[in-house]
Amino acid sequence: MIRRVFVVGAGTMGHGIAEVAALAGYEVYIYDISAEILNKAIEKIKWSLEKLYEKRRISSVEEVLSRIRATLNFEEAARNSDIGIEAVPENLQLKRDIFARLDSLMHEDAILATNTSSLPISEIAEATRRPNKVVGIHFFNPPVLMQLVEIIKGNKTDDDTVRRSFEFVKSLGKTPIIVNRDVPGFIVNRILGAIQNVACHLVYRGEYTPVEIDSAVKYKAGLPMGLFELRDFTGIDVGYMVAKALAERDPLFRQECPLIEEYYKKGWLGVKSGKGFYEYKSPSDRPNIPKEAGERVNVVRVLASSVNMAAWLLRNGIATKEDIDTGVRLGLGYPKGILQYADEWGIDEVVKELEYIYNKYGLILAKPDELLIQMLKEGKLGRKSKEGFYKYAT
Ligand SMILES: NC(=O)c1ccc[n+]([C@@H]2O[C@H](COP(=O)([O-])OP(=O)(O)OC[C@H]3O[C@@H](n4cnc5c(N)ncnc54)[C@H](O)[C@@H]3O)[C@@H](O)[C@H]2O)c1
Structure with a gap:
């Protein structure tokens, strides 16, 4: 005892x-x-x-x-x-x-x-x-x-x-x-690491801007903070170290986003240095992220990599779907679990967006996980087919 x-x-x-x-x-x-x-x-x-x-x-x-x-x-x-x-x-x-x-x-x-x-x-x-x-x-x-x-x-x-x-x-x-296994980042930081990495690459490659992504994840997906807003808040230096630690231990994370190193070296550390992805006049300053800014953003494209990582965790027996979703809700403050989001968006949509990123930018984190491919084959498309990661009566 x-x-x-x-x-x-x-x-x-x-x-x-x-x-x-x-x-x-x-x-x-x-x-x-x-x-x-x-x-x-x-x-x-x-x-x-x-x-x-x-x-x-x-x-x-x-x-x-x-x-x-x-x-x-x-x-x-x-x-x-x-x-x-x-x-x-x-x-x-x-x-x-x-x-x-x-x-x-x-x-x-x-x-x-x-x-x-x-x-x-x-x-x-x-x-x-x-x-x-x-x-x-x-x-x-x-x-x-x-x-x-x-x-x-x-x-x-x-x-x-x-x-x-x-x-x-x-x-x-x-x-x-x-x-169930001490994989780098465990559940929550692994899922967050995947989203942060891919979102940053999407900015680096010119697909979207930080404010476009942040607006979309806040207003279209209901996340508590924008992804770049969060990076600035926790510190670009902290994010840089976390990304390095993940990249060293796990090949899936080896394609680090060059923007983070660049900002880190320039001393653009986020809120604490007055500049990161946004500018801050004081530590209590919050970035202006208008609702309209995210209009052209496909939010599934931005967040699909987290579903992919959740599928990887599930397929490898590292966590249950319930624990993954609890982790995302309580650890990241998302209003729903990531697998619940996936079921709502449709597994076919998630795979389509992962393929788009993987084919266009070659990001390994966006290579559709075997579990998602299997679900497509079995017609488990999410809520619309009454079964995805979860089952639905209606
Ligand atoms: N800060 C976070 O957000 C966070 C979140 C989750 C987990 N963690 C993990 O928690 C651990 C601690 O992180 P932290 O942020 O509290 O660090 P910290 O630097 O704030 O605190 C570490 C403390 O350990 C003390 N220390 C150093 N050598 C020691 C020794 N030989 N014996 C006893 N104490 C010693 C230091 O004096 C310091 O007070 C790390 O492994 C970190 O990865 C941190």
């Missing part, structure tokens, strides 16, 4: 994860390399708890805070905890060192979890003598507000560890989805 949680790393994610665990009633240790960092983390947690108190979501800040112990004593925290959640910087050797240490100190039933976004769980697990109990528990930023958590199996993670991690995430009041 999990009673005490040990969060290693008190940065952006670590302090949020510690707060979420304390809110759910767990006793939490949080560790980092200096007292100063820990103090800042506790201040941030306090600030966030005060917001929750103002919104009447909790009845006492102090009570939740009293469950969190900031410590520089790694050994004591590890020995006393039932799950370790690592949230240190994205560096494989650093994570492996921490896992080896957790493994030597934590009791034999303890779960060792990593919050990594891009490193293989299996390689982190190899640093321990219990790779069966090592798992990815991938929170989204900020953990307190984001409902979704991906649970990722490494190649040796056992079913009991997955089940206990799933129950633990549910006990935090979050929605877990299962990723």
